[in-house]
Amino acid sequence: MRALTWHGRHDVRMETIPDPKIVNPRDAIIRITSTAICGSDLHLYDHVIPTMKSGDVLGHEFMGEVVEVGPGNRKLRVGQRVVVPFVIACGECFFCKKQQFAACDNSNPAESADMSEFLYGYPMTGAFGYAHLTGGYAGGQAEYARVPFADVGPIVIPDGIEDEKVLFLSDILPTGWMAAVNCQIEPEEVVAVWGCGPVGLFAIQSAFALGAHRVIAIDHYPHRLALAKSMGAETLNFEESDVREALVEMTGGIGPDACIDAVGMESHGFTADSMMDKVKSSMKLVTDETHGLRQVIIACRKGGRVSIPGVYGGVTDKFPIGAMMEKGLSIKGGQTHVQKYTADLLKLILEGKLNTTFLISHRLPLEEAPTGYKIFKEQQNDVTKVVLKPAGITRH
Amino acid sequence: MNEGTGEHLGDDGPLCASRHPGAEVTHVEHLAARPGDVLVGRSVTIDRPRQELYAFWRNFENLPLFMHNIRRVTVIDSTHSRWLVAAPAGKSVEWPSAITVDDPGQLIGWESEEGASVRNSGTVEFKDSPERRGTVVTVTLAYDPPAGAIGQMIAKLFHKEPKIQARRDLRRFKQLMETGEVATAAPPYAAPRA
Numbered sequence: 199m200r201a202l203t204w205h206g207r208h209d210v211r212m213e214t215i216p217d218p219k220i221v222n223p224r225d226a227i228i229r230i231t232s233t234a235i236c237g238s239d240l241h242l243y244d245h246v247i248p249t250m251k252s253g254d255v256l257g258h259e260f261m262g263e264v265v266e267v268g269p270g271n272r273k274l275r276v277g278q279r280v281v282v283p284f285v286i287a288c289g290e291c292f293f294c295k296k297q298q299f300a301a302c303d304n305s306n307p308a309e310s311a312d313m314s315e316f317l318y319g320y321p322m323t324g325a326f327g328y329a330h331l332t333g334g335y336a337g338g339q340a341e342y343a344r345v346p347f348a349d350v351g352p353i354v355i356p357d358g359i360e361d362e363k364v365l366f367l368s369d370i371l372p373t374g375w376m377a378a379v380n381c382q383i384e385p386e387e388v389v390a391v392w393g394c395g396p397v398g399l400f401a402i403q404s405a406f407a408l409g410a411h412r413v414i415a416i417d418h419y420p421h422r423l424a425l426a427k428s429m430g431a432e433t434l435n436f437e438e439s440d441v442r443e444a445l446v447e448m449t450g451g452i453g454p455d456a457c458i459d460a461v462g463m464e465s466h467g468f469t470a471d472s473m474m475d476k477v478k479s480s481m482k483l484v485t486d487e488t489h490g491l492r493q494v495i496i497a498c499r500k501g502g503r504v505s506i507p508g509v510y511g512g513v514t515d516k517f518p519i520g521a522m523m524e525k526g527l528s529i530k531g532g533q534t535h536v537q538k539y540t541a542d543l544l545k546l547i548l549e550g551k552l553n554t555t556f557l558i559s560h561r562l563p564l565e566e567a568p569t570g571y572k573i574f575k576e577q578q579n580d581v582t583k584v585v586l587k588p589a590g591i592t593r594h
Numbered sequence: 595m596n597e598g599t600g601e602h603l604g605d606d607g608p609l610c611a612s613r614h615p616g617a618e619v620t621h622v623e624h625l626a627a628r629p630g631d632v633l634v635g636r637s638v639t640i641d642r643p644r645q646e647l648y649a650f651w652r653n654f655e656n657l658p659l660f661m662h663n664i665r666r667v668t669v670i671d672s673t674h675s676r677w678l679v680a681a682p683a684g685k686s687v688e689w690p691s692a693i694t695v696d697d698p699g700q701l702i703g704w705e706s707e708e709g710a711s712v713r714n715s716g717t718v719e720f721k722d723s724p725e726r727r728g729t730v731v732t733v734t735l736a737y738d739p740p741a742g743a744i745g746q747m748i749a750k751l752f753h754k755e756p757k758i759q760a761r762r763d764l765r766r767f768k769q770l771m772e773t774g775e776v777a778t779a780a781p782p783y784a785a786p787r788a
Binding site: 221222223224270288289290291292295303304305306307308309310311312315321324333334335336346347 | 727728762763768769774776777780
């Protein structure tokens, strides 16, 4: 089959590799009909996430048709259309039973689980198309994918619903949704969202759906801010306005009730601490650049909530622990428990209550995936979301 | 293995976390280890009944399904078996092993017999989780640091990262018991291996 493979920093290629096979009883093989490039794929593209290996197949936002099921899979049938969550979860362990699917204890192979146990204290769950820290599972920017525990993750899509409406159930829609859920929004509250990439845009929409009175969106790309505005948010361009000053004024001196960091590591910025991060990062003194998160914590109102869907992987310094403690902030982050939210979100999509296609800016054949990575990296104002279609697939 | 630790060591920490070298040798009940042996201890909670886990482990022919350095175990009679273990450079070594303690549903202990390249012993204990989260399975393994050329080779295998090997084996045991399969990202490691 054809697949996008990783070979190093800014080096991804389309290659022909062996088709995946059923390995374990609960597996399924999916023929992919739509797959997307995620902002977190750019972390791999930039090689700021360790434990990648040359030849790894990328992609963790994908959907398609079931073409084969393992003998122990009693849920899926050949021919069904499914969206596949990026988190691989067994459904049987302590964490899955608590619906903390992104903490599944069994999906990261024993050989690769060691690394994250060493880094984070406990082993991480498995995930598609990401570093070997999360198992090294082949991803979905390919013609086919092997889906482990396919009787737990994939959600069946009714006929007649186009791919693009449901594709983002795989990651960014539930990720934006959980970011808003973690804000514990009460009626009449103000939510500020840093970063108007796909996750930030879905977080804005989710915050409104969960009862926020106002949402203030922060970025520096005019087109992304325009998309945020189209979702009903007020906007702040940090190149035009001092964000903290503006937020204080816009909230009558109280501050946002909840703040979402949808930027993650490598945040942009022109302040002294962000420059210092760059220097230290280049000297390998810290691993994560966290200027954005510092601003989020400083800007949040006393007793407010900070939600972190943005991806961080390592350690940082200059973390404003004093502001967090003295103001009594609650902070919640985490990889998304995708499987917990897919059924409810599919219902909202089918009822027309969520707009899931407005952020797609580019549709390319899978063969042009390397170009997709390049433009997503270099033209962030215009390129908000790239959807890829394997050859021979006519758009649904 | 964790009983009475406070009494012996001054706190409630488990023996495998002890800062006193060799603490387990003298404190682990039923373990056929001697002073100087290298010890590995590790616990994992598995959401399955004690009896079921015990029964699966008690059939030593199942061990290679989750202990990936063991190629094959041949059961000879109710207490004796032969273990074929992978060695470096694609080789393998075999030794006889005997069950030294068997408390159904709770504890199994074993020890290599004469002829083993590396004298080794182990126990696996099954206890109900006090938080009702299933069964706490604790494995303790002991190896005798060996002498001689073949011994050195085996030692390299065992001692490279004995803790890592033990915790990977336990993780695979948990995966197999909870999900019916051993998680793998690559076809060459297709599992469970029959």
